[in-house]
Amino acid sequence: MNVLTDIDVVMVTPPSRLAVYQGLSNDLAAIEPPVWSGLIAAYLQQRNYKVVMLDAEARGLNHADTAAEIAALKPGLAVFCIYGQQPSASTQCMPGGSITCARLNEIAGIPSLALGTHPSALPRRTLEEEPFSFVCQGEGPRTVEALIRVLRDGGDLANVPGLWYRDEAGAIHGNRPAANIADLDSELPRQAWDLLDMTQYRAHNWHCFHDLGSRGSYASIQTSLGCPFRCEFCCINTPFGGNGVRNWSPENVVAQIDELVTRYGVRNIKIPDEMFILNRRHVAGICDVLIERDYGLNIWAYARIDTLRESMLAKLKAAGFNWLGLGIESASSSVRDGMAKGSFTDDNIRDVVRMVRDHGIAVGANYIFGLPDDTMDSMNETLALAIELNTEWANFYCAMAYPGSPLYEEARANKWPLPDDPGGPGWIGYSQLGYDAMPLPTMALSARQVLEFRDHAFDRYFTNPAYLAMLEDKFGSEAVGHVKQMTAHRLKRRLLETPAA
Numbered sequence: 001m002n003v004l005t006d007i008d009v010v011m012v013t014p015p016s017r018l019a020v021y022q023g024l025s026n027d028l029a030a031i032e033p034p035v036w037s038g039l040i041a042a043y044l045q046q047r048n049y050k051v052v053m054l055d056a057e058a059r060g061l062n063h064a065d066t067a068a069e070i071a072a073l074k075p076g077l078a079v080f081c082i083y084g085q086q087p088s089a090s091t092q093c094m095p096g097g098s099i100t101c102a103r104l105n106e107i108a109g110i111p112s113l114a115l116g117t118h119p120s121a122l123p124r125r126t127l128e129e130e131p132f133s134f135v136c137q138g139e140g141p142r143t144v145e146a147l148i149r150v151l152r153d154g155g156d157l158a159n160v161p162g163l164w165y166r167d168e169a170g171a172i173h174g175n176r177p178a179a180n181i182a183d184l185d186s187e188l189p190r191q192a193w194d195l196l197d198m199t200q201y202r203a204h205n206w207h208c209f210h211d212l213g214s215r216g217s218y219a220s221i222q223t224s225l226g227c228p229f230r231c232e233f234c235c236i237n238t239p240f241g242g243n244g245v246r247n248w249s250p251e252n253v254v255a256q257i258d259e260l261v262t263r264y265g266v267r268n269i270k271i272p273d274e275m276f277i278l279n280r281r282h283v284a285g286i287c288d289v290l291i292e293r294d295y296g297l298n299i300w301a302y303a304r305i306d307t308l309r310e311s312m313l314a315k316l317k318a319a320g321f322n323w324l325g326l327g328i329e330s331a332s333s334s335v336r337d338g339m340a341k342g343s344f345t346d347d348n349i350r351d352v353v354r355m356v357r358d359h360g361i362a363v364g365a366n367y368i369f370g371l372p373d374d375t376m377d378s379m380n381e382t383l384a385l386a387i388e389l390n391t392e393w394a395n396f397y398c399a400m401a402y403p404g405s406p407l408y409e410e411a412r413a414n415k416w417p418l419p420d421d422p423g424g425p426g427w428i429g430y431s432q433l434g435y436d437a438m439p440l441p442t443m444a445l446s447a448r449q450v451l452e453f454r455d456h457a458f459d460r461y462f463t464n465p466a467y468l469a470m471l472e473d474k475f476g477s478e479a480v481g482h483v484k485q486m487t488a489h490r491l492k493r494r495l496l497e498t499p500a501a
């Protein structure tokens with residue numbers, strides 16, 4: 001019999017990096033403190049539950065060792081947090097969570113809960129197909145707490161909000177999700193960084209182009225949850241049951257940053273909010289205090305072309321925002337319009353990028369190839385725009401119909417091939433940089449053509465002499481050397497190994 005300890009819950013970040021990033025995980029990819037795991041852990045600490053955080057990703061543990069550590073802790077519940085390092089990256093982390101949980105089930109009888117964007121999007125299927133005892137639909141804190149109580153003290157699983165479970169006869173039931181937490185300051189006041197070894201984390205290489213040796217002083221802090229927009233390819237609002245934004249107060253955010261700086265020596269900060277630069281009062285409130293405290297931070301956050309105002313930029317820069325991530329997605333307005341990605345022209349894009357850089361803020365531009373209306377011509381236009389803009393960093397993505405996004409429903413309804421179809425690579429096929437990556441085909445292009453173009457675009461952009469010269473000029477030769485090391489690394493792609501039809 002499994003004798004449980006007094007540990008109520010272990011919050012697990014299962015190992016996924018190697019499958020998701022291939023060799024890039026060795027040095028180039030970021031290692032980020034698990035935000036949701038930390039928020040829920042602190043929520044439970046506040047209510048006097050005994051919590052352990054196990055970040056197998058950061059510690060480089062394999063599945064078996066992760067399962068063995070959970071088993072040795074003998075908690076009342078193991079919560080597998082299926083979130084990636086960027087808003088759409090949950091699905092690709094499912095295999096890592098499932099393999100670890102299956103190992104755990106082989107060696108211990110510890111109840112497990114899967115929580116995150118993907119389980120929220122497909123709770124029934126997750127419970128049917130994966131080895132978890134329970135699945136959470138919704139953001140999680142209230143579900144986890146109520147489940148711990150029922151497992152520990154007895155009670156009816158039907159009363160645990162957002163819980164999907166099997167009854168004794170094996171029938172699946174799903175409870176209505178818990179209401180989202182309205183007062184973030186009082187109920188989710190911080191992340192439990194005290195339960196992590198904060199020396200394990202590492203910023204993205206580009207975030208520290210100015211000083212690559214400083215990447216280890218890193219953390220991410222959420223200042224808001226959710227996004228008011230409804231881009232077709234985006235799944236980030238899934239755990240919240242709809243679109244909308246909730247903010248932490250500027251006072252709370254700055255108190256958390258103060259803890260990061262004074263207790264953990266953090267200087268490089270990512271704000272992973274789905275849409276940070278939106279509410280002027282929220283942004284200005286945070287910036288004003290950061291300017292006053294003058295911590296010497298190096299911060300990055302996401303912004304949108306159509307919501308960024310020049311009047312905000314001087315303040316952002318003075319507060320330490322040295323990078324903004326901009327969703328440009330495509331050079332073709334008809335491709336963008338097809339995805340409800342706001343109304344802006346290529347000239348707007350040029351103006352915003354120029355304006356941001358004029359304020360001394362570097363731009364990380366995001367592009368997507370293979371949106372449903374994309375053709376080879378429109379993808380070439382996007383690459384040409386990227387090369388023309390020559391931003392300090394660029395991410396090139398393939399369109400994926402992530403579970404939880406409207407695009408996933410459209411793809412299913414139209415029977416477009418998806419990685420999770422029978423015979424497909426499964427959830428790992430949603431990994432952008434993985435060996436088994438399988439993009440969505442477009443009306444005109446196959447998945448293989450899209451993937452091949454994306455890898456070509458990446459190579460073309462980062463080996464472009466004009467890009468390397470700009471980098472040398474702004475950040476020096478060490479940054480250039482780092483990019484060369486990155487482009488020397490070739491991603492292996494199963495889809496490109498088979499001859500084209």
Ligand code: SF4
Nearest residue numbers: 227229230231234274
């Ligand atoms: S703006 Fe669109 S892509 Fe960005 S977080 Fe919001 S819904 Fe997602």
